[in-house]
Amino acid sequence: MSYTRFDAVEEAFARPPVKAVPPAPATSEYYGCCVFNRKNMRKYLSSDTRQKVYESIEQGVTLNRDVAEQVAAGMKRWAMDMGATHYTHWFQPLTGGTAEKHDSFAEPYGKGESLEEFTGKLLCQQEPDASSFPSGGLRNTFEARGYTAWDPTSPAFVMGDTLCIPTVFISFTGEALDYKAPLLKSEAAIAKATADILKYFGIENEFIYSYLGWEQEYFLVDASLYAMRPDVIMAERTLVGHNSARNQQLEDHYFGCIPSRVLEFMKDLEFECYKLGIPIKTRHNEVAPNQFEIAPVYEQANLAIDHNLELMAVMKTVAEKHGFKVLFHEKPFAGINGSGKHCNWSIGTADIGLLSPGKTEMENLRFLTFTANILKAVYDNNALLKASVMTASNSHRLGANEAPPAIISSFLGTQVSQAFEELLNTDDMVRIGGKSKYSLGIPQIPELLIDNTDRNRTSPFAFTGNRFEFRAVGSSANCSSAVTVLNTIVASQLVKFKEAVDRRIANGESQVKAIMNETREVYRSCRDVCFDGNGYSEAWKIEAQRRGLDCETSAPLCYDAFLSEKTVETYKSVGVMNEVELRARTEINWEIYSKKIEIEARVLADLTANHILPVSTRYQSILLDNVSKMKEIFTETKDFQQVAAGEIQIIKDIAMHTSEARALSVAMEEECDKFNAIESQREKAIKFHDVIVPYLESIREHVDALEMIVDDDMWPLPKYRELLFIR
Ligand code: ADP
Numbered sequence: 201m202s203y204t205r206f207d208a209v210e211e212a213f214a215r216p217p218v219k220a221v222p223p224a225p226a227t228s229e230y231y232g233c234c235v236f237n238r239k240n241m242r243k244y245l246s247s248d249t250r251q252k253v254y255e256s257i258e259q260g261v262t263l264n265r266d267v268a269e270q271v272a273a274g275m276k277r278w279a280m281d282m283g284a285t286h287y288t289h290w291f292q293p294l295t296g297g298t299a300e301k302h303d304s305f306a307e308p309y310g311k312g313e314s315l316e317e318f319t320g321k322l323l324c325q326q327e328p329d330a331s332s333f334p335s336g337g338l339r340n341t342f343e344a345r346g347y348t349a350w351d352p353t354s355p356a357f358v359m360g361d362t363l364c365i366p367t368v369f370i371s372f373t374g375e376a377l378d379y380k381a382p383l384l385k386s387e388a389a390i391a392k393a394t395a396d397i398l399k400y401f402g403i404e405n406e407f408i409y410s411y412l413g414w415e416q417e418y419f420l421v422d423a424s425l426y427a428m429r430p431d432v433i434m435a436e437r438t439l440v441g442h443n444s445a446r447n448q449q450l451e452d453h454y455f456g457c458i459p460s461r462v463l464e465f466m467k468d469l470e471f472e473c474y475k476l477g478i479p480i481k482t483r484h485n486e487v488a489p490n491q492f493e494i495a496p497v498y499e500q501a502n503l504a505i506d507h508n509l510e511l512m513a514v515m516k517t518v519a520e521k522h523g524f525k526v527l528f529h530e531k532p533f534a535g536i537n538g539s540g541k542h543c544n545w546s547i548g549t550a551d552i553g554l555l556s557p558g559k560t561e562m563e564n565l566r567f568l569t570f571t572a573n574i575l576k577a578v579y580d581n582n583a584l585l586k587a588s589v590m591t592a593s594n595s596h597r598l599g600a601n602e603a604p605p606a607i608i609s610s611f612l613g614t615q616v617s618q619a620f621e622e623l624l625n626t627d628d629m630v631r632i633g634g635k636s637k638y639s640l641g642i643p644q645i646p647e648l649l650i651d652n653t654d655r656n657r658t659s660p661f662a663f664t665g666n667r668f669e670f671r672a673v674g675s676s677a678n679c680s681s682a683v684t685v686l687n688t689i690v691a692s693q694l695v696k697f698k699e700a701v702d703r704r705i706a707n708g709e710s711q712v713k714a715i716m717n718e719t720r721e722v723y724r725s726c727r728d729v730c731f732d733g734n735g736y737s738e739a740w741k742i743e744a745q746r747r748g749l750d751c752e753t754s755a756p757l758c759y760d761a762f763l764s765e766k767t768v769e770t771y772k773s774v775g776v777m778n779e780v781e782l783r784a785r786t787e788i789n790w791e792i793y794s795k796k797i798e799i800e801a802r803v804l805a806d807l808t809a810n811h812i813l814p815v816s817t818r819y820q821s822i823l824l825d826n827v828s829k830m831k832e833i834f835t836e837t838k839d840f841q842q843v844a845a846g847e848i849q850i851i852k853d854i855a856m857h858t859s860e861a862r863a864l865s866v867a868m869e870e871e872c873d874k875f876n877a878i879e880s881q882r883e884k885a886i887k888f889h890d891v892i893v894p895y896l897e898s899i900r901e902h903v904d905a906l907e908m909i910v911d912d913d914m915w916p917l918p919k920y921r922e923l924l925f926i927r
Pocket residue numbers: 411412413414415482495496497498544545546553666667
């Protein structure tokens with residue numbers, strides 16, 4: 201007997217929890233032990249060298265080769281003491297995930313001898329074989345080579361037996377080939393633009409950061425059941441599968457008790473995260489069965505993103521140890537909540553959060569100034585912001601009836617909305633809500649008490665007290681894509697704002713009045729982006745269109761926003777990417793989109809032909825056999841019809857669904873072959889979206905109908921009810 205779905209289910213349900221590694225008594229004893237952090241640097245680097253490294257991390261000062269040589273020597277000793285035998289430049293190609301090529305420290309020389317070697321040059325720069333990564337034509341246009349360069353602002357770490365050095369990946373002519381390089385440039389851009397505005401508020405010589413706190417959602421499935429689902433293995437989602445009778449209707453999973461098997465996994469995961477200095481803070485169940493979330497305390501965006509990518513890698517290994525597979529796909533199961541990665545984003549100095557309303561009038565004006573400019577940037581670039589999070593997998597969330605809709609609007613909450621409305625309606629000399637004239641000419645904005653009670657869960661870009669929460673980001677995404685766009689558009693808007701304020705000052709307005717008047721105008725021009733209602737309603741779609749918000753749901757068309765004149769100008773104005781780089785990225789987006797859909801199409805066609813149809817026709821034959829035998833017993837036509845009508849109908853249904861599914865699969869594959877010949881990546885992606893995606897949906901309908909008809913004993917694929925409930 202061959203291994204069946206039932207063997208897998210039995211295995212899954214009988215699997216005892218794997219005891220997590222008992223953590224050391226207190227996290228403080230091992231936190232960050234696998235990171236080349238300050239504590240470890242103190243042991244392995246001289247104080248001069250450390251000083252230089254800190255300057256580089258905190259102020260972006262470039263490290264010279266001598267210092268790099270010292271750092272490399274210390275880093276090597278530390279890594280070898282940690283048991284590392286290899287090192288790698290760890291980078292973030294546009295295909296998603298991370299890439300690494302491991303080199304051994306061992307440097308064999310002479311006759312049968314070897315030395316451990318790691319120089320400053322090896323630390324600073326490497327040349328991986330870039331040809332296997334997509335470049336969107338960049339390397340054809342320029343050089344066939346790309347190199348990785350050390351990013352000292354994100355500390356090196358040891359994972360397994362390898363020293364991992366965070367790097368950017370760029371072409372020899374300097375174009376970014378990865379996610380990190382533009383992110384770092386966008387951080388510099390927003391730091392500069394923000395610092396220029398802060399001078400008005402008496403804050404100078406402070407370094408500015410963009411901060412990010414992500415919330416990673418994911419699904420777990422049992423490894424044995426996973427192994428029986430070729431669609432989940434290859435496309436990370438179920439391409440077929442009828443809804444389970446019980447899924448999330450009861451909403452009893454959210455914040456419910458975590459199954460013990462999962463809890464042990466989480467403990468292990470947290471242990472591994474703490475060793476890597478990932479500041480994990482919360483863990484809980486999510487809305488859907490088998491869905492969970494893990495979130496850290498926010499950090500500087502660049503570091504937070506590296507930590508998120510490290511987490512995703514660690515999760516896969518830890519899950520395997522516990523007999524799970526972790527799914528980062530945004531929509532692994534139809535009809536059940538998808539997974540996102542909310543990006544909580546803010547800007548600030550080391551001590552001051554600029555999106556926190558303050559206690560004084562000046563602080564509140566500062567808050568309104570930055571908030572208004574962010575809203576304006578989001579309003580003017582809402583299509584671009586959506587494009588930054590749109591992927592083949594995330595498009596199942598965006599625009600579908602679940603948070604958030606495919607229209608980027610912002611929710612402010614009552615207090616902040618009111619403060620802005622007051623600013624609009626007040627003559628600046630009049631005190632809000634009061635009678636007396638205000639001598640400084642600052643509207644006395646009441647102290648804002650930010651409530652978190654009226655949080656709007658359908659808003660894609662919600663103000664949540666001291667930050668904006670961008671909820672449209674997909675669970676499998678590299679957050680850099682979204683954060684780079686946010687930093688860039690806000691930086692560019694702040695530059696424009698400063699120019700306008702300076703013009704007002706030159707025309708005789710006082711500085712405070714100029715800021716206030718300009719903030720009012722900025723808010724007035726973009727208040728249409730604010731929406732506090734139900735983002736799922738049909739009425740909102742119509743209203744959003746009227747307000748000039750982008751309502752496109754087709755991913756390939758959304759990507760056009762990267763190449764609009766406005767986007768190119770915005771990116772250029774703050775020096776984050778040039779037009780060639782933007783075009784390359786967009787080409788890659790289209791290419792990846794087509795490839796993902798094509799994989800789904802091929803897998804589904806395979807599944808239909810090799811799993812579903814054979815089983816369905818086998819079951820049909822059993823019924824046919826039964827019916828023809830009945831005919832021998834019930835010789836009267838009337839009697840026969842009465843007893844066999846039901847089965848005959850099922851036979852007909854199976855015939856209809858199998859023939860339809862077969863015909864659609866064949867046609868879909870033919871279309872795929874045809875579309876593959878299309879030269880233009882954009883045109884190709886549009887075809888995959890417009891033609892192939894509907895095929896996937898209709899084939900699924902037939903297969904899911906068959907799942908409900910065919911004998912449960914014969915069905916080869918683990919069903920939703922088996923995949924979705926961990927015991
Ligand atoms: P919720 O699920 O209620 O949205 P969580 O506590 O799960 O909230 O996640 C909120 C995230 O926002 C955390 O990572 C938190 O550190 C982060 N965060 C809090 N304040 C800021 C801020 N000023 N800037 C960026 N992120 C922040």
